[in-house]
Amino acid sequence: xxxxxxxxxxxxxxxxxxxxxxxxxxxxxxxxxxxxxxxxxxxxxxxxxxxxxxxxxxxxxxxxxxxxxxxxxxxxxxxxxxxxxxxxxxxxxxxxxxxxxxxxxxxxxxxxxxxxxxxxxxxxxxxxxxxxxxxxxxxxxxxxxxxxxxxxxxxxxx
Amino acid sequence: xxxxxxxxxxxxxxxxxxxxxxxxxxxxxxxxxxxxxxxxxxxxxxxxxxxxxxxxxxxxxxxxxxxxxxxxxxxxxxxxxxxxxxxxxxxxxxxxxxxxxxxxxxxxxxxxxxxx
Numbered sequence: 001x002x003x004x005x006x007x008x009x010x011x012x013x014x015x016x017x018x019x020x021x022x023x024x025x026x027x028x029x030x031x032x033x034x035x036x037x038x039x040x041x042x043x044x045x046x047x048x049x050x051x052x053x054x055x056x057x058x059x060x061x062x063x064x065x066x067x068x069x070x071x072x073x074x075x076x077x078x079x080x081x082x083x084x085x086x087x088x089x090x091x092x093x094x095x096x097x098x099x100x101x102x103x104x105x106x107x108x109x110x111x112x113x114x115x116x117x118x119x120x121x122x123x124x125x126x127x128x129x130x131x132x133x134x135x136x137x138x139x140x141x142x143x144x145x146x147x148x149x150x151x152x153x154x155x156x157x158x
Numbered sequence: 159x160x161x162x163x164x165x166x167x168x169x170x171x172x173x174x175x176x177x178x179x180x181x182x183x184x185x186x187x188x189x190x191x192x193x194x195x196x197x198x199x200x201x202x203x204x205x206x207x208x209x210x211x212x213x214x215x216x217x218x219x220x221x222x223x224x225x226x227x228x229x230x231x232x233x234x235x236x237x238x239x240x241x242x243x244x245x246x247x248x249x250x251x252x253x254x255x256x257x258x259x260x261x262x263x264x265x266x267x268x269x270x271x272x273x274x
Contacts, residue, residue, distance in 0.1 A: 020188030021164060027186075027217070045248045052219045056187045106257045111224035111231075114256050118220055121255045 006088065006139075010074035018059045018069040018091075026073060027052050030087065037077055037085055039144055046122035047085060047142050053115035054089050054138050062093025062136060069093065084124070084143035092135035098128040164188045168196035173272055176207035182214040185222035193222065197229045204236045209271045213244030223252060230262065239263065243271040 012033065016022045031048040039047065055071060063069040071091050078084040103117035120126050125141035166189040169180040177200045181193055200208060208229060212218075230240040241263045245253070253259040265271050 020186060023186045023188060023219075024184060042247075042251075045251070049219065049248075049252065052186060056219065056221060059187065109227065109258075109261055111227045112220075114220040114223065118252065118255050 006076075008076065010076055010088070012073075012075035014073040016055075016071050016073065017067060018063045018065075018071055019067045020056075020059060023052050023055055026055060030073075030075065030085075033075060034085055034142070037144070038083065039085070039142070043142065043144065047087075050119045050123050050140055050142070051087060051089070053118050054140065057115045058089065058091045058093060058136075061096075062091045064094070078141065078143070082143055084141055087140045089138045089140075090131060090135060091137075092131075092133075095130050095134065095136060098130065101128045164192055166190075166192040166196070168193065170196065170200055172205075173209075175205065176209050176272060177203070177205040178209045178211055178268065178271075180211045180214065184217040185215055185225075186217070186219045187221040190221040190225045194225050194228070197225065197232075201229065201232050201238075205238060207239050207241060207272075207274075208233055209241045209243060209268065211244050211268050211271070212242060212246070212249055215249060216246055218249045218252060220252065220256070223256060223258065226262070227258070241265060241271040241274050243268050 012029070014026065014029065016026065027048040030051045031044045034044040034047045058071050059065060069092065071089065074088040076086040078086055101116060103120060104113040106117065119140065123140045124143045127139040129137045131137050166185060167182045171178040171180065179196060179200055183189065185193055210226065233240050243265050244267065245264060250259070253262065253264065263274055265274055
């Protein structure tokens, strides 16, 4: 079984303003959830990094640094054969064609443009879509193999 | 809109021909502008070597990395160099993912950075 269908209510839903000062809180939330789901510490850090980069992209490109806009973060645990976490990030910012969202050439050493590459490297599934009614959505999944889950997660009550 | 929470404390220390910058705290999109300001101040004197001692930086995202890339490009224009030291595993990881670990000179300790 993969994760729950997106029509299921998320286990965590956050509505944050498009302000960089709230990135730290979002990172702490998702790292904490990932830890409880059984991810190893390095993978918790990668999930937090991916969320941070995704939110930065919305703030910089979607909302062009306007700070009074909303970003919605939804989180579902993935259970069964494919354990992990599923994260959906939605905004009402500028729409772009999903096919045009790609990493830049890393040989071109210059500041910026690394976020898409980092997300694709640290997450197992990444999917950009246009939202009906405006804005973009980004669905990201990180999987964890059963043998990799931490003792803390295995002790969690069902 | 910047506020005090976006300020990143950065200690500057002159060591011979080198200037050591010692930021303290997480560096993300909110705080990288503050780091950029400190770097500009340090680079105004065109130090031969700019050392970033990152031992007190537990987290950095790509905006922080971009700020360091800018510093390296500025240093190259006046034939200076940039050295990074004291990187936490999580911070080193983002340089590796971005394949910038081969572009920056990265060493373990400040002493190595001073003699690199």
